Amino acid sequence: MKLRKNIPQVTLVGAGPGDLELITVKGLKRIQKADYILYDALVNPELLEEAPNAKKLYVGKRLGKKAYSQDEINQLIVEKALLYGHVVRLKGGDPFVFGRGFEELQYIESFQIPVEIVPGLSSSIAVPELARIPVTHRGVSNSFHVISGTLANGELNPEIHKSVTTNGTVVILMGVSKLKEIVRIYNDARKGNEAIAVIFNGSLPNETIVRGNISTILSKVEKQSTTGPALLVIGEVVRLDAISNDLVEQFKFYLN
């Protein structure tokens, strides 16, 4: 897509999990050429410095409350594209992973404004990865299931009941407030020994990882005061890091 100033056009850009350099090359280029940027919480503010001349509007939550409804955000994107030209809609993670990006795409396209999509690293894979937990590992996990823990109405996502039967990895976003219910579901399925990690503020300097199993995780999480966005990883892959550390010990003689 050729970007010309003042022709209405929108790029949906995923900013990735937080680290400034974990945006794609294409996403950064679009930011640098934006006339207007609408951005969310969870987007690294340094990214905005890449577009010193673009107008910017924060449309994320303020003090836990939405400043704009999704309908209002949709309308703002179209309005700004018609007024200013190239709008970059910058979202944390990936726009299509619980990001409501497709709703925005549909709305913008209904005005015949062209939309380009630039995917971002989804926290569901990248946050465990940066913590050295692979969502798949030969012989351990041949699938992974990514679930939004909390539905729009505030209730537990019933898909979690189905995820219990999988032998693969389960990643739950927006799930830490439902940890008690999730633990109960796994216990009812006799999976109290299943390994679990809770990663707070993934990929950021204040990242905190709490590891345990289903039986121990609640008390471990309660014992520490970390807040911020959190992600749950459930499955045997959570134990691999320890194996890796053991190997390092075991092979130390190679270099000593």
Add this chain to the structure above:
Amino acid sequence: MKLRKNIPQVTLVGAGPGDLELITVKGLKRIQKADYILYDALVNPELLEEAPNAKKLYVGKRLGKKAYSQDEINQLIVEKALLYGHVVRLKGGDPFVFGRGFEELQYIESFQIPVEIVPGLSSSIAVPELARIPVTHRGVSNSFHVISGTLANGELNPEIHKSVTTNGTVVILMGVSKLKEIVRIYNDARKGNEAIAVIFNGSLPNETIVRGNISTILSKVEKQSTTGPALLVIGEVVRLDAISNDLVEQFKFYLN
């Protein structure tokens, strides 16, 4: 991680789904500073031009056959790091999504060589996304399950039986050769009407998308001659693009 020449160190870099600019900014920087690059098939060859002075070794398949076993690749990474310094291990997609990246990490770390991980866009999310199929969409899909269709021993991944019960999206990688068995599993679960898309050569210029439902997809795929890596997406999200196109038609009067 500070990169100094000739100090053995390895960066595992995910190159993303194929488009040159869909690598991360960090991944590109590491390539540009590499002393040695070991790369796979499915990595855009233009990326290698970013490192004109680095030595390079292709360790992917040749004519469908592995040139190097995983053990040999592990050993080569360590050997090249000890000989040349900073090795970039460049893999298609994301290193931890069916990429055997964690096996490489464990092996390299066992020699006390530091490893940095730079995630890449996983095809499992980005390929449908670039084809305008969102893995999640409010009211339609609140979860997605990513499965390797074929196991290391060549057999169908039994997790596919479990995925049939999910109300979310199912993405199957390495599954097109198992399409007949997958269709049978969905039919047995009375899900013959479930929407499915087969995306060949996702994100590349020769991308081909075949859409249908479980009952029709086999004959549709057989009718066309496309080969190359393919990905299956199963679920109601596959039908959303049509809605989007309808909306464009519906709202045309806005701009005419």
